[in-house]
Amino acid sequence: MTIKRPWWWLVVLAALVLSSLCMAQEGGSGTGTGSEAQGWYEVDTLNIGLDSGIDEASLRTPRETMRHFMRLTEKGDYEGAAHLLNLADLTPAEQRTRGAELARQLAEVFRRGKWLNISTLSSRPDGMIEDVSGKDPRAGKARRDIELASLEAGNDAYDIRLGRYRVGKEEPVWLITPESVSSIPALYDRYGPSRFEDYIPEPLKQNFGLLRLWEWIAIPVVLLAIGLIGRLVHALITAMTRWLPSGSPSIFMAQIRSPVALIVMALVMQTLLDFVVSFSAVVATTLRVILTIVMAWGVGVIALRMIDTFMLHMTRRMAGEIDDSKPRDERKLLTTLYALRRVIILIMVVLVTIYVLSQVRLFETLGMSILASASVLAVLAGIAGQAVLSNIISSFQLSLAKPLRIGDLVMFEGQWCYVESIFYTYILLRVWNERRLIVPVTYFASRPFENLSAKSTMEYRTLELTLHLNADVACLREKFLEYAKAEENVIEHEKLLCSVTAQTAAAQTITCFLMTVDPLSGWAAEASIREKLMAFIRDHHPDWWPRQVVVLSEQDIARGESAGERLQ
Structure with a gap:
């Protein structure tokens, strides 16, 4: 027993230590200061430098706090709105002198x-997110702070x-955090009123609906003015197109007139928004989204027009007019170029879409509702675009499998057609009559078609003549060989x-067979x-033409003789 006693005492001592630690952790997590468990920050004082007080009942929820802030700033009561800012980082003297100005600046930023x-915003005092679907991981938890906005100024991002x-x-109570208050001057320099507004009369600065009076004007x-600038740019590029020599450069300039004009209009508008005039958030946000989309679309269209011009130049240089008389390698190259064009268009659309979404911050502004309804939108888009998607997939299938190439001659639904282009959703065929x-x-x-240029453009053709039984086949054969060998497009005379x-x-049917180049x-x-x-038979052997033989009986002959006598 004396040997085992120290070992047992160690076990008992360790158990006591562990139990005390567990009790300490439970007590700390359950009680503490109470701020984390209850969802607030414990502070000693709030805005002691401000003169007048404020009704704290209007600050119990995030929604009521911001509604009260907007109401006070719209009336111009910035002294009262300063109470809704946590000015803990300022001294009492600075709170009195700068509080109202910071509230005014924040109102302008908003x-x-x-x-x-x-x-x-939440209407609960604890700011809890009520999510019945249970998809939001933050649901059911009390919050001590809530993000109102995230704005960029220069190269920095600031959260309010x-x-x-x-x-x-x-x-x-809910107040603007001290960290957000410290970022107000930087945000005001970026989003505050421009110098242009200093010259606007005060009556025009009054609110009228969502905007101010001067903004409606x-x-x-x-x-x-932006439209006139775009019109001028379009006319200038049109004049430059006339000065350029005919060919790929002039075609390219003519195709990029509208995209370049839109890009210039977007750049001018962006410059006005950044340095000249500052509209309200509703207008500014809408214009910035539109400008981003327009610039991305314009750059994408110009790049696509450049690719199209390059392909047109390659087509004219290598193949000339697109038909099946060109070598197979050239027609195969043209088909590959058109397939590459579709791949480039698809990549450009994806890149432009990603760029636009990253610039306008679609998912940040619309939030979790977009993600929650993504499956429904995907189903709707799939149903609405089923025909378009199937055409795109079939287009890539034709381009990769190459059952036909650009310039091939095909027999489609009884018509001879040249394949001119294979686009995303349709194929352009040139019919033999130039339609x-x-x-x-x-x-x-999904329809069977005959590719007359799949292996070779050569074709074995036949012509038939229906002649009388006394026609000399050997003589006619000699003439056929003579005329066929004289034709330039008839080849392989041994056939x-x-x-x-x-x-x-x-009558008898005489068939002539000949091999032609296409x-x-x-x-x-x-x-x-x-x-x-036919001319040879008409001039030299008219008796070879088929004629109908009528056999008359004796009664018919007698009847005819009697009719002739009566006529005499």
């Missing part, structure tokens, strides 16, 4: 930099937040053939040889 939708504070045993004037047939890609891919392929009681040339050669053979 008015011009970030439109605040007060109805989205509400915090919940309690002095002693008083009821907690300035916005149409600014838009009209254009536009066919959806899915429709084309020329002329034979009797059918017979009736009154279907259209073969059709012309076939028509030319047929005309020459």
Whole structure:
């Protein structure tokens, strides 16, 4: 026993230590100062440097605090609005001298930099998020601070937040945090009124709806001026196009007139917003989103037009007119270039979309509601764009599998057509009579078609003549060989053939076979040889034409003789 006693005492001692630690942790987490458990910050004093007090009942919830702040600033009571700022980082003297000015500056920041939708703020004293769906991980937890806005000034980002504070045993109140108060001057320099507004009469600075009176006048004037600038840029580029020599440069300049004009208009408007005039947050945010989209779209269109001009130059230089008389390698290269164009367009659309979303901060402004409804939007987009998506997929399938190439001659639904272009959603076919047939890609891919240029453009053609039984086939064969060999588009003369392929009681069918370089040339050669053979028969052997033999009976002969006598 004396040997084991020290070991047991050590076990008992360790258990006591662990139990005391656990009790200490439980007591600390359960009691503490009470600020974390209850969801507020404990402070000794609040804005002791300010003169008048404020009704704390209007500061119990985040929504009521911001609603009260907006109400006071709209009436111009910045002294009262200063009580809604936690000025703990300022001395009492600075609170008296700077409190009202900081409140005014913050009101201007909200008015011009970030439109605040007060109805989205929590109406609970603890700021708890009530999420019935349970998708928000913050739901059901008391909060001590809430983000109102996140704004950029220069290369820095500043957050404006509400915090919940309690002095002693008083009821907690929601105020703008000291960290947010310290960032107000920097944000005011960025989003405050411009020097242009110093010359605006005071009556025009009154609110009228969501905007001020001077904004209702300035916005149409600014838009009209921007439109005139865009018109001038468009006319200038049009004049430059006329000076350039005809060809790819002039075509490229003519195609980028509208995108360049829009980009210039967007840049001028962005300059006005940054350095000249500062509109309210509703207008400024909307204009910045539109300008971002316009600039991204303009740059993307210019890049696409550059690719199209390059492809047009390559087409004219390498293949000239697109048809199946060009080498297969050149037509295959053109098909690959068109497929590459579609890939580039797809990449550009994705990049532009990502850029626009990153600039306008779509997900930050719309919040979790977008993510919650993403599945519904995806289903709706899939249903609405099913035909477009199927056409795009079929287009890539045709480009990769290459059952046809740019310039191939195809027989589609009984018509000879050249494949001119393969786009995302449709195929452009040039019919033999120079009309254009536009066919959806899915429709084309789901129908059988004959590619007359798949292996070679050569085609074996036939022409038929129906002649009397006394026609000399050997003589006609000699003439056919003579006329066929004289045709430029008839090749492989050893395959020329002329034979009797059918017979009736009154006539025989003579078929001539010939090999031509391509279907259209073969059709012309076939028509030319047929005309020459018909002219030879008409001039030298008219008796070869088929004629109808009528056999008369004796009664018919007698009846005819009697009719002739009566006529005499």
